[in-house]
Amino acid sequence: MEALVYFVDSVAEAGWLTAKVLLTVILGGYVMIGCAMVSYCFLLFFAVCFKKLVSLLRGNWLMVEDLPTMIILGSGGHTKEMLKIIPSLSALYPRVYVGANTDPLSLDKAMKFEHFKNRRQVELGNVKFLMTYRIRAVGQRLLSVVMCSGPYAFLHAAILVLSERPETIICNGPGTCVPFCVVGYLLTKIRVLETRIIFVESVCRVESLSMTGRILLRFANVFFVQWQELQNKCLQLYPHAKVRYMGRLA
């Protein structure tokens, strides 16, 4: 009997020990990656501030360089709409495409578009394709967004925005664009960057704004909807927001 108890005890203890080690390793890994990302963010932040300071001291001429336009792709329908809008914006080069890491297909489509239609710009190196963390998968709960994917998406967005210093961010409604717009807005508020955020609500939305749209009402400089009804509704519901309607864009 005693032998049995001893055996069970020792097994339980071994199990607990393994669990503790595993937990430490996993948590430690997360914390390490997180810390690295945060510190890299700060590094970039100071670098950008320094550049800004130098340009202010020397007069404005240094700032006249081509800052890119950041185009944020979603998945499926969002990408399709975006690729319909983009061809008319031929003046906005250089550009950076940002796609989610779980959906390489949209970046692929954008790559094909650029290679076939704007070969010259690609050869000049004016087009970049970047991947980022996805903030919310389809159907993911809000709590898990806040706890798991949210911080990483925001940190990575901060890194990308600080390193690319976009002049304009164009997005049309996937969740991926929220961290970029928020970071761009905050950095513009504290005058580190001069980023303009242009949001185009998806064609699907005829009667109500999407979740992303409702969040970005505060952050976007220009907010477009694509149906007259939706504009009327928005003017009633959110009178402070400047919601524009000009016709169907995509």
Add this chain to the structure above:
Amino acid sequence: MFERVFVTVGTTSFQQLIQLIVSDKVVDQFSKWGVKEVRIQGGKNNIDRDSNEWVERDIKYSLYEYKPTIDEDIQWADIIISHAGAGTTLEALDQGKVLLVVPNETLMDNHQLELAKKLEKENYAFMATIDTFCKQMEDIDPSVLKPFPPARPELLANYLAQMNIPNKKSKLNRTKTE
């Protein structure tokens, strides 16, 4: 009335629609229309057929899961039966095809319904739900449809130019004048 039918459900799975399409009632309706060939982009589905191509009452069926682009099939078809996702819907309407949309009501807050309702109200396309599908198929009359106004993405570009969002040209001008 229609010879070539294309059925598409996009990247999400929408089994109810696919099962409806291969059901007897709908096949009857197809033969009334004089359909010769039906292509189905079915996504993940559980239709147990031996092969992906079969013939039923002189109608040739072919079924596949996904393709990188379905533009070709949209061009080929006379009528398109589709879920109400924006991508397919707009593509079909831009090409001036007869479109019958069936909103996938299982998706997040049923967001496909808004667009489908709007399109039906403006007579750009026909809408049906899974329950009313067969009845709607009998009532289809392409002469009711109005042409879908084309999208105008250049409006955005014009607006941005007006707003003087600095792009290369305006910047160069600025540096020259200052």
